[in-house]
Amino acid sequence: MCGLFKTPAYAYITARVRARKRKLIPKETYPKLLNMQLPEIIRFIEESEYKKDVDELSAKFKSIDLLEHALSRSLGASYRKLMDISRGEVNYLITEYMRRWDVWNIKTILRGKYYGALEEEILNCVVSAGELHYPELELMAKKENIEEVISSLEHTPYYPILTKYEGGMLNKIEDELDRLSYTRLLDAVGTSPGEKLFLKFIQTEIDVKNLKILFRLKKAGVERDVVQNTLITGGLELKESDLTRLSGLSFSELVHSLDSYSYWRAISDVVSDQMTTLMDVDTKLDAHLMNYASQISHYYPLSILPVLDYILSKKIEVDNLRVIARGKELKLADEIIRSHLVM
């Protein structure tokens, strides 16, 4: 009976996200964008769904900076819209999923304060997509130091972690904030068939995040204890025992021990002992995640899954446009730019 009343809420939001997903740039367009010069790419984006954001920011920024800010703003606005147009259970799940942007913003402001960045510089990097609205972020960016920023977050779930900060490097509380967003999300997911798949997706996302961390830190030769403290537990295939084992291996051993996991299929053609860049691994893992979200979004059409698919597709579109624009600005070869696109 309860499901009878939940269904219209999901029908409404899923119809909206499917209509929104239709407006995203199709992957067939990316090769065309690669053949364009930077001014043409900017014009293409100005005439697309980003028109409103580009117009509003055009007085403040120019060229590639305008593009960057318009993309970030559009991403934040799209995600905020999802929270505004949903209600009940679906709104709760979206809010919890978007908590990662709160964490991103808090980390950005704290880092900005740590390195003495200007208020404007900090605000240029925040994406107002979580529970913390832009005016709140603005107030936080105005604070004099890290301690004041932390005390302004007193009524948020992040405060207990932030109070542990005792000066110095921020990486310890940053890792804990990341863990908190995932822990809350895992706790928020219910038991309906759609939500079970959503849970599986979140766990896969944790695995992908852990793999990226493992590749980075092992390539840099970071010690086992540091690696282990950075990893997030709760993954699907990479359980706590796997993480402990993998964090003790060298880079070469790590590469050879990953073939027993399903993710190996996605990364096997770019991973080797002698690999110099990790960008390809990141791209392949992101593509794997995107394809997985797209695939499961059709299993339970009236669930959180189509919303998740849209959230991910929008983020990837913004990242791809950024890669193309920045790549063109730096005059990189088309092949290099193409290899960094998630499609």
Next chain:
Amino acid sequence: MVEVEAAGLIAIGAGIAVGLTGLGAGIGEQSIGAAAIGAMAEDPKFFGKGLLMTVIPESIVIFGLVVALILLFVF
């Protein structure tokens, strides 16, 4: 006395036929209507299609009405 009872049962049957089909159509329409409104909010061009999709479950009420009319006027 017997005739009166049969007429009453026929009337109840006709009422159930229309009532239950109306309820079924309502349950069906709630999700379709919500989805149609959602699609229209993103793109007003969906108005025609959305409206058409929303009224499709209404056909079941017509079946109910036909059954009710048969009950009332044929038996």
